[in-house]
Amino acid sequence: MESDPPFQETFKTLLVDLMKEENTEKVHEKFFVAEEYELPLIDLSCLSLSEFDQEPYKRDIADAAKKWGFFQVVNHGISQEIFERMQCEQAKLFRQPFYRKANEKLLNLPMDCYSWGTPTANSLMQFSWSEAFHIPLTHISRIKEFNCTLGSTIEEFAKVVLELAQKITEILAENLGYKSTFFVENCLPSSCYLRMNRYPPCPVSSKVFGLMPHTDSDFLTILYQDQVGGLQLVKDGKWISVKPNPEALIINIGDLFQAWSNGTYKSIEHRVVTNGEVERFIFTSGVTALVLWLSLRASNPTCSIQYFYVPALNKTANSTTNTTIYLDLKLDNKNKFKGIYYDVLNLTFYYGQNRSLPIANTMFPAFYQGHKKNTHRKELLNTNGVPWEAVFRKVSNGKAVFRVDLATAVRFKIMAWKTKKHKLMVRD
């Protein structure tokens, strides 16, 4: 078909290699065949019930996000009519000749909004037999200027699908104990997109993916597919095939949501297998980031003093002439997926309750700490103005109190993204 990308021509070499392969049956078994399952199904008409009666449904949503990373929803409030219009516009767009899709700004958008295949693939296993349009929702007005019906349909669809994304995200956030209005407050339209994929019939369907195995890098994806099917995902360590349900929308957790929830909700690897005879269409809408929300969610590092030694107070040495103190500070990043950039760490020591006269200061240079890592900083410090004789007598009769303040600023690194700086002050 003149609308199909030139898969065969471009990847002739890859295909020839494959034809020579002897174990194609085995390859097919291993990579393409999977037992069919139904995703957990949630009836969203529950959201019109009383708060109390909604609870079990909300728990089911959270359980599915934890155990499957994927679920489907019915009675989601989006009319069948708008899906049909979207499908119709999508088909019209993909039916354009390939040279136009690849060379002309069909949607009045930058050229890279259209993609096909996997240009970097050097084996068939890395190749995706599909084409796609990726549309940031901020660009809808540009599409409307050019193609009004398509632009308005996308706009209408995006509005309702994002309301749904908002509801689902709020339920999942609440389940983790967060305020439900975070989404509305922090979801920027600039971070939402619509994606349309077409999987043309594939003559080597048992040897090539429609879409390579991947996880979604966004926050949450909502997917509408036709009845053809082909989506597979990993469940309990094995690939399973998702039974298509044309009434339902599929929702899946992306990498950002997994990171934000410290791994509670799962971003699951999935792929699409092709079909020898029929083409398949899907469209997805996703939220790529909730900027502020993400930054608020990271847990601060914990600081502890692992070792504090004051030679002047060593009774056996009995010498108050050595006025140094020795310290081992431990900084612990308990976040499962977030690294931490520390600014310079400033430590100030005091004797007793008196915070007006520091007895020692030190500074540790800025550094980066990976997720689930701890870091030690050890230092020998000179002190000033400590009445050592009195302190020694105090220790002999009980205890002496030293205090330390730690001041720094931290930024969290979530995937490739850095949050803004947070001041961190620890007093003891």
Ligand SMILES: O=C(O)CCC(=O)C(=O)O
């Ligand atoms: O076609 C599908 O069912 C899945 C599409 C997908 O995973 C994606 O676009 O990221």
Ligand SMILES: [Fe+2]
């Ligand atoms: Fe995906």
